[in-house]
Amino acid sequence: MSDDARFLADSPDRLTLLLRLSEGAASPSELAADGPSSRRSVQRNLAEFADRGWVEGGGGTYRLTVTGALVAEEHAAYVDALDRIDAFAPLFRHLPDREHAPDPAWLDDADLTVATDEDPQAPVHRYVTSVKRFDTNRVRMLSPVLSRLFHEAHATLALRGVHTELVMPASTAERARERNPTEFAAVVRSGALSLYRCPDAFRVGLVVGDDRLLLAAYDEEGQLRALAESDDSRFHAWATELFERYRERSERVTG
Template identity: 80%
Template sequence: MTDDPARFLADSPDRLTLLRRLSEGGASPSELADDLPFSRRSVQRNLAAFVDRGWAESGGGTYRATVTGTLVAEEHAAYVDALDRIGEFAPLFRHLPDRDHAPDPAWLAGAELTAATDDDPQAPVHRYVQSVKRLDTDRVRMLSPVLSRLFHDAHASLAMRGVHTDLVMPAPMVRRARERNPTEFATVVRLDVLSLYRCRDFFSVGLVLGDDRVLLAAYDREKRLRALVESDDARVRAWAAELFERYREQSDRVTE
């Protein structure tokens, strides 16, 4: 018997399935073989291994998971789910600068991912524009490492509805926006619907935080949007709010 429980379960996915089934209630080997797509021989062999490990106990021909077995099943299942979710959202994580800029994978269970592909490299851009226009909120907190006319027009639609935006941008992007169109820049800064902040430190992640929804954008080294994740999970919203405040605290309010 191997002493490594993780390796023991990983060597055969059937073992985790069987252990989780035992955690739901006791059963005989024949009942387990009927419930699961495993042979009775396989079931009996794994049951014996579970008993040896203290993960299951038997009595009267019925096997049940012990508390230890139930905890092992829960934790290993969570581990497997986390790895699957990391793989699912790899297009996002791949382009985030570090771990501090990545939400916990467990929080992304119900999130929507839009990633750039060779066939549709602009997919996350189009999704971003559509999602921003659909936001139902009175205030938006936003991190933007890039200047984009498409993004500008999408957020302008919010401004037309009276939605206030707190926008944090890296100092070089603020300077570039002012240089491109000084008159428009001055007009936008004077509007009551925008509070612009100039961040002293550069950042490469995008964020839009509404009342009940978060958009998290990951960019490559060429500042191209490569992945967009949308989530209404309360834990993601709390994490996003903390990330936004971290950058706003490093920033100065821009006036005309």
């Protein structure tokens, strides 16, 4: 860790002070009145900032230099990213690897639903409600599990004429066929569903509509533990690409 990074990490008040100065020049007494630090602490930090070339003083006030402004912006972005990672830790914790994790920067406006001891089915119920509300012409979907609740939610879309492309692990698709061969064949031949059988097991779920998506994280027992919902265009593009990678290595089921 660089000395500057260590210096900023030692006290959150230093970022607060830099951000206040990014709003305009101020005196030590004004900075102390606006923030959580005493005037003595403010003056000590200003002296350190000046030594590092982040501020310059004149007429009893201090202002950020260009370097200081860049430091303030980048450190604030770093802290924000860490806060988002912490907020979405229940999702990240159950994703299989970094390849299946969205960029934290895309999660600013995402909604997260997490299974808790009090409500272990919370993400399942949110999934069902959200899928039924999708306003889309096509759904692209990864599903590692069989679920009657999920089936019913997607049936609602099918009745509205929405076509679903579904990729499942081969073992999961075969279990679906074995449970009810007649229903399985009817669904596959209905035209409402294009089913693909992936040779590899996976434990991430995905529902991608025209402009909205759900990302589902499962534990090793196949229980849905966290669900993120977003309409961020960057997240959507990433999710679409992830689906395409799975579909490309999968085989179409025709009956």
